[in-house]
Amino acid sequence: MKPIPMKIKFLGSAREVGRAGIAVKSEKNQLLLDYGVMLDDEPGFPMHIPPKEVDGIILTHSHLDHSGGIPLFHIQDKKPVYGTQLTFDLAKPLISDFIRLSGYYLSFEFLELQTMMRSCVHLDFRKEQTVGDMKFQLLNSGHLPGGAQALIETDGKRMVYTGDYNATDTQLLSGADQDYGELDAIIIESTYASEVHPPRKEIEKDFMDHVNGVVEKGGTVLIPAFSVGRSQEIACVLAANHFEYPVAMDGMAREANRIMMNHASYMRDPKLFMKALHSAAWADGWRDRRKIAGKPGAIISPAGMLKGGPAAFYIQKIGKKSKNGVFLVGYQIPGTPGRELLDTGKCIIDGKVQNVKAQVKRFDFSSHSGANELKDAVKKLKGNPTVYVVHGEEANCEMFAEWIKTEVGLKAVVPRAGEAFTV
Structure with a gap:
């Protein structure tokens, strides 16, 4: 009898960014790759899959659009969840915060999160794991500390799921x-498939020139940043470039710092990482915040899009003076206070319109591969894999798939939610 081929079903992140969820099925077993949430007024999850049909879940990284729905699989049962220890340590506070803020809409509570955390199987990169007739290993994704891609083998077929990844x-x-070696299929993200990121060194130099320019004239720079990953990267950028003024970190970034310091081996340069976090002051309470906001230096604080967090307090203080700077270091979704600030020079904080006199600028510190890196990645693929393009706006997915077909000569598919394919 011929073996039943590998099947892939797309439950989420098809022609959209967010709520990742992909089922990979062999003859006897089924793995779920991520199960995230679309963070809207009301949370949206990928398509339903009966938990009893899932033999294990691979969590690529801690961001909620990949992790936020996994407690759903622990309401009545324990289901093994595979990932790096750092991914789970970071996912716990993020999902806890999600339950606290959106619990009204959810069919799971902290109890299910606790069950999920007890079901975690910690894997190192490149360590092979077997689930029934499927085997897989995790590979560094470059996207987030502890973040992984999944390389899966079954019935003689090999496929990679990149999750969110950054080749730089x-x-x-x-x-x-x-x-990856020879592949039969790859599921690749396309968040920035239409955007060319400037070279990292150029971005860093421009950023440092602006930060130093403000602080040397007695100003304070607010750097709103995502608490997990971006805050720590900015601290490392300042340290690597010998920034001589005070650096403060605040909000949930402090908890992320504590977690990551226990896993410094995941970082590119553990010594630089530890130096950057040890040399920063960690704000502790409102007295600290008021003091920090009035001194020349740099403040790294969530929320990255100014939707709450201590950054919303700091901008009310720092934004009033033209000698200061507000430097955004992440993508700003339309409709967020950060995007309003970029577009209009004003933002709404706590229901009040804030006129910001401080210098405002955005720097492209992306943790996703841009157009050039994505194209290079496809050109390097070995074998004759079918490329499934996901995790991007529909136009990005379509454009990237068309480029793959015409320029590389590989079969490329832009799946819709609910579609299934045989490898």
Whole structure:
């Protein structure tokens, strides 16, 4: 009898960014790759898959659009979840915060999160794991500390799921491990498939020139940043470039710092990482915040899009004076206070319109591969894999798939949610 071929079903992140969820099925077993949430007014999850049909879940990284729905699989049962220890340590506070803020809409509570955490199987990169007739290993994704890609083998077929990944070295992380060997399929993200990121060194130099320019004239720079990953990268950028003024870190970034310091080996340069975090002051309470906001230096604080967090307090103080700077270091979703600030020079904080006199600028510190890196990755692929393009706006997915077909000559597919394919 011929073996039943590998099947892939797309439950989420098809023609959209967010709520990742992909089922990979062999003859006897089924693995779920991520199960995230779309963070809207009401949380949206990938398509339903009966938990009893899932033999294990691979969590690529801690961001909620990949991790936020996994407690759903622990309501009545324990289901093994595979990932790096750092991914689980970071996912716990992020999912806890999600339950606290959105619990009204959710069918799981902290109890299910606790069950999920007890079901975690910690894997190192490149360590082979078997689930029934499937085997897989995790590869560094370069996207987030502890973040992984999944290389899966079954019935003689090999496929990679990149998750979110970044092929470029940063001050925090080494670029993605792309030594896949011969493949039959790859599921690749396309978040920035239409955007060319400037070289990292150029971005860093421009950023440092602006930060030093403000602080040397007695100003304070607010750097709103995502608490997990971006805050630590910015601290490393400042340290690597010998920034001589005070650096403060605040909000949930402090908890992420504590967790990551226990796993410094995941970082590109553990010594630089530890130096950067040890040399920063960690704000502790409102007295600290008021003191920090009035001194020349740099403040790294969530929320990255100014939707709450201590950054919303700091901008009310720092934004009033033209000698200061507000430097955004992440993508700003339309409709967020950060995007309003970039577009209009104003933002709404706590229901009030804030006119920001401080210098405002965005720097492209992306943790996703851009157009050039994605194209290079496809050109390097070995074998004759079918390329499934996901985790991007529909136009990005379509454009990237068309480029793959015409320029590389590989079969490329832009799946819709609910579609299944045979490898």
